[in-house]
Amino acid sequence: xxxxxxxxxxxxxxxxxxxxxxxxxxxxxxxxxxxxxxxxxxxxxxxxxxxxxxxxxxxxxxxxxxxxxxxxxxxxxxxxxxxxxxxxxxxxxxxxxxxxxxxxxxxxxxxxxxxxxxxxxxxxxxxxxxxxxxxxxxxxxxxxxxxxxxxxxxxxxxxxxxxxxxxxxxxxxxxxxxxxxxxxxxxxxxxxxxxxxxxxxxxxxxxxxxxxxxxxxxxxxxxxxxxxxxxxxxxxxxxxxxxxxxxxxxxxxxxxxxxxxxxxxxxxxxxxxxxxxxxxxxxxxxxxxxxxxxxxxxxxxxxxxxxxxxxxxxxxxx
Amino acid sequence: xxxxxxxxxxxxxxxxxxxxxxxxxxxxxxxxxxxxxxxxxxxxxxxxxxxxxxxxxxxxxxxxxxxxxxxxxxxxxxxxxxxxxxxxxxxxxxxxxxxxxxxxxxxxxxxxxxxxxxxxxxxxxxxxxxxxxxxxxxxxxxxxxxxxxxxxxxxxxxxxxxxxxxxxxxxxxxxxxxxxxxxxxxxxxxxxxxxxxxxxxxxxxxxxxxxxxxxxxxxxxxxxxxxxxxxxxxxxxxxxxxxxxxxxxxxxxxxxxxxxxxxxxxxxxxxxxxxxxxxxxxxxxxxxxxxxxxxxxxxxxxxxxxxxxxxxxxxxxxxxxxxxxxxxxxxxxxxxxxxxxxxxxxxxxxxxxxxxxxxxxxxxxxxxxxxxxxxxxxxxxxxxxxxxxxxxxxxxxxxxxxxxxxxxxxxxxxxxxxxxxxxxxxxxxxxxxxxxxxxxxxxxxxxxxxxxxxxxxxxxxxxxxxxxxxxxxxxxxxxxxxxxxxxxxxxxxxxxxxxxxxxxxxxxxxxxxxxxxxxxxxxxxxxxxxxxxxxxxxxxxxxxxxxxxxxxxxxxxx
Numbered sequence: 001x002x003x004x005x006x007x008x009x010x011x012x013x014x015x016x017x018x019x020x021x022x023x024x025x026x027x028x029x030x031x032x033x034x035x036x037x038x039x040x041x042x043x044x045x046x047x048x049x050x051x052x053x054x055x056x057x058x059x060x061x062x063x064x065x066x067x068x069x070x071x072x073x074x075x076x077x078x079x080x081x082x083x084x085x086x087x088x089x090x091x092x093x094x095x096x097x098x099x100x101x102x103x104x105x106x107x108x109x110x111x112x113x114x115x116x117x118x119x120x121x122x123x124x125x126x127x128x129x130x131x132x133x134x135x136x137x138x139x140x141x142x143x144x145x146x147x148x149x150x151x152x153x154x155x156x157x158x159x160x161x162x163x164x165x166x167x168x169x170x171x172x173x174x175x176x177x178x179x180x181x182x183x184x185x186x187x188x189x190x191x192x193x194x195x196x197x198x199x200x201x202x203x204x205x206x207x208x209x210x211x212x213x214x215x216x217x218x219x220x221x222x223x224x225x226x227x228x229x230x231x232x233x234x235x236x237x238x239x240x241x242x243x244x245x246x247x248x249x250x251x252x253x254x255x256x257x258x259x260x261x262x263x264x265x266x267x268x269x270x271x272x273x274x275x276x277x278x279x280x281x282x283x284x285x286x287x288x289x290x291x292x293x294x295x296x297x298x299x300x301x302x303x304x305x306x307x308x309x310x311x312x313x314x315x316x317x318x
Numbered sequence: 319x320x321x322x323x324x325x326x327x328x329x330x331x332x333x334x335x336x337x338x339x340x341x342x343x344x345x346x347x348x349x350x351x352x353x354x355x356x357x358x359x360x361x362x363x364x365x366x367x368x369x370x371x372x373x374x375x376x377x378x379x380x381x382x383x384x385x386x387x388x389x390x391x392x393x394x395x396x397x398x399x400x401x402x403x404x405x406x407x408x409x410x411x412x413x414x415x416x417x418x419x420x421x422x423x424x425x426x427x428x429x430x431x432x433x434x435x436x437x438x439x440x441x442x443x444x445x446x447x448x449x450x451x452x453x454x455x456x457x458x459x460x461x462x463x464x465x466x467x468x469x470x471x472x473x474x475x476x477x478x479x480x481x482x483x484x485x486x487x488x489x490x491x492x493x494x495x496x497x498x499x500x501x502x503x504x505x506x507x508x509x510x511x512x513x514x515x516x517x518x519x520x521x522x523x524x525x526x527x528x529x530x531x532x533x534x535x536x537x538x539x540x541x542x543x544x545x546x547x548x549x550x551x552x553x554x555x556x557x558x559x560x561x562x563x564x565x566x567x568x569x570x571x572x573x574x575x576x577x578x579x580x581x582x583x584x585x586x587x588x589x590x591x592x593x594x595x596x597x598x599x600x601x602x603x604x605x606x607x608x609x610x611x612x613x614x615x616x617x618x619x620x621x622x623x624x625x626x627x628x629x630x631x632x633x634x635x636x637x638x639x640x641x642x643x644x645x646x647x648x649x650x651x652x653x654x655x656x657x658x659x660x661x662x663x664x665x666x667x668x669x670x671x672x673x674x675x676x677x678x679x680x681x682x683x684x685x686x687x688x689x690x691x692x693x694x695x696x697x698x699x700x701x702x703x704x705x706x707x708x709x710x711x712x713x714x715x716x717x718x719x720x721x722x723x724x725x726x727x728x729x730x731x732x733x734x735x736x737x738x739x740x741x742x743x744x745x746x747x748x749x750x751x752x753x754x755x756x757x758x759x760x761x762x763x764x765x766x767x768x769x770x771x772x773x774x775x776x777x778x779x780x781x782x783x784x785x786x787x788x789x790x791x792x793x794x795x796x797x798x799x800x801x802x803x804x805x806x807x808x809x810x811x812x813x814x815x816x817x818x819x820x821x822x823x824x825x826x827x828x829x830x831x832x833x834x835x836x837x838x839x840x841x842x843x844x845x846x847x848x849x850x851x852x853x854x855x856x857x858x859x860x861x862x863x864x865x866x867x868x869x870x871x872x873x874x875x876x
Binding site: 002005016020024032036038042043047048049053054057065069070073077083085087088092140141142144146149154157160162180181182184185186 | 392396463471472475563566567600601633640643644650659661666668669683690693698700705706772774776777778781856
């Protein structure tokens with residue numbers, strides 16, 4: 001293990017974060033040096049009994065200077081805010097064609113699931129120069145996936161999806177770790193990020209023992225769990241929506257609101273179907289809480305996604 | 319100059335007995351309603367807890383010398399840093415300056431005989447003691463492992479520590495804060511002596527007033543959020559459990575709605591203390607008095623609107639992150655103004671370097687670094703990388719230990735002759751102040767470095783690449799520990815053998831110095847009347863010296 005696993009700037013984003021960091025270091029150092037110089041000068045020049053002249057402050061120093069440095073400070077801070085805020089906004093939306101990897105965290109491990117169905121624990125293989133989007137949820141307490149080399153971090157919450165995305169630009173082995181205190185072995189909840197070439201990634205996924213990809217697993221579950229009885233059957237007695245093309249679409253609700261059918265919403269529909277009833281449908285779907293696991297929900301959503309022909313079916317973009 | 323203008327010189331022919339001689343039995347202390355004695359009760363209690371909390375973290379720092387630990391289990395480690403946080407935040411920092419110096423000095427500084435509600439004041443100390451008993455129970459029973467932040471669902475459904483007892487302790491100590499806050503607000507409004515207008519109040523009084531408002535408004539939210547944790551943990555009420563319709567982020571919003579303003583509860587009084595100290599040892603009026611007042615009040619108000627910057631990576635929307643980032647930059651402006659004003663107070667002064675001044679200068683440097691690194695953390699992309707790492711640990715220790723504890727020590731030394739009537743040993747005090755500054759920097763500067771490199775906080779085992787920084791930090795902590803023990807020795811010595819101080823050894827102008835040291839039970843023998851602004855040191859512009867017979871104009875006359 002070496003420091004490079006932490007400090008390497010393994011993406012362009014990491015590089016830009018460091019730029020902002022050094023800008024701030026520069027500004028802070030200048031401010032500190034200026035203050036120290038002033039304080040030391042005053043301490044020496046105006047030490048007790050020195051013969052430097054004293055007396056009343058000049059009028060100019062009494063009010064103008066105060067207003068001056070208040071305004072100067074305000075503008076400096078607004079500039080830093082603007083600089084950092086612009087950074088945040090350019091980095092917030094993940095590209096539509098990102099490779100989506102699911103992350104399930106639990107005390108005290110990370111489980112990663114690739115679109116091909118390949119699974120790994122505490123180790124994540126990703127292709128270089130490819131946008132990767134991590135859709136994350138927790139099975140127990142709040143965790144946090146922290147990848148220092150990419151300068152990213154996000155809490156992983158139970159019963160909710162949070163997302164991280166990045167485009168790695170350097171191959172190599174990097175550190176990943178849990179950054180939200182999660183109990184006894186919190187400090188052992190870590191692993192490695194292997195950023196490998198695109199072809200290496202393709203070879204690696206093929207070599208994984210998992211038979212079906214996620215969407216196929218989901219298709220199987222769709223029947224065995226019983227979804228298809230209502231959602232995919234011409235003879236169904238219950239009026240249930242057809243789920244082709246549902247993923248990523250705007251859905252009209254019966255209370256007039258419109259929502260995007262993304263992972264988080266579909267997950268809620270599986271577990272809390274009574275919430276957000278689509279317009280024109282009754283509230284007669286049972287909850288599947290306790291019937292399906294987090295991993296199975298991920299597979300079911302992957303299946304729904306495969307039923308979607310919308311080119312942009314990538315979550316945030318409808 | 320005649321004696322008539324020197325009200326602090328020959329007080330009166332028949333000096334009243336000091337408050338310390340109003341009873342020597344334990345009972346007389348436990349039933350006192352004298353704000354000065356209650357301040358002493360608080361000072362003793364928080365000192366005990368400071369050293370318990372310090373001992374806990376000393377063990378942690380020792381353990382961290384080795385990447386794989388020396389002697390602790392992970393559970394023991396987690397319990398130690400948790401109890402360190404809980405004790406230091408609620409049983410030391412929050413009451414530190416307000417409940418000791420605030421209690422002792424607020425009535426003296428405004429020319430009052432006591433606080434507005436003396437019995438409520440005593441009650442607040444008993445609430446503190448009850449809360450402390452809960453915490454001691456937690457310690458003896460085996461501890462709690464949630465971190466001082468009590469995040470659910472870990473605290474509500476998973477932790478196997480004594481969460482309920484720990485939360486009960488914090489819940490009760492919150493009421494002690496509220497009682498103190500209500501008392502101080504009322505006292506400042508109702509009991510100012512003739513001539514003590516709002517803009518003649520010493521900045522320490524303003525800082526305690528601002529702090530009290532934050533205490534009264536924010537602390538109930540803490541009580542509420544902890545009550546909900548207990549409700550979920552004990553009665554299974556699904557408030558935060560997402561699987562049953564609750565929301566774990568709700569707790570974080572509630573918790574930080576208190577705990578961010580709580581940072582200002584800890585730092586505002588410190589700002590008040592150093593304002594007094596700088597003025598006295600630079601023999602200069604505090605620069606920009608009215609700006610200082612507005613800055614204190616602005617911080618207190620905007621401080622309520624920045625809590626979301628603790629949740630940049632918690633799943634908050636980008637818009638919310640931007641808004642909280644913006645407000646966090648805004649709240650930093652008044653703090654920066656104060657730093658400039660303290661610096662400008664030194665200009666054209668007659669500066670001397672007694673221990674309180676050294677501590678105050680230490681405060682100025684460390685608070686500046688703490689504040690500037692706050693700007694780093696207010697920038698969302700920087701915070702995303704740095705939050706939950708040692709960078710944050712270093713940042714808030716610079717503010718709360720480098721800032722608040724330095725100011726606390728400055729105040730202890732500055733008002734020591736007032737409280738005890740005796741002088742401390744100047745050399746040892748200066749030595750301790752410098753040692754504390756150096757030890758502090760050695761402990762926490764490496765933490766900025768390793769934090770930015772990616773060392774997460776609350777880690778028992780850590781990657782060996784960070785060991786060198788941890789060793790530095792632990793060594794610094796050793797020096798810091800020595801610097802904290804030293805005052806116990808020389809101040810203890812001063813209590814017994816210290817030279818008599820006289821009434822106003824620093825020739826300070828504040829009203830608290832215009833009575834005997836230590837003061838009589840009812841503070842002043844005659845009703846003081848205030849005739850001037852505070853800090854009129856520069857009127858004369860002379861250095862302070864024992865044989866100088868033209869002392870500065872005091873703020874009031876008796």
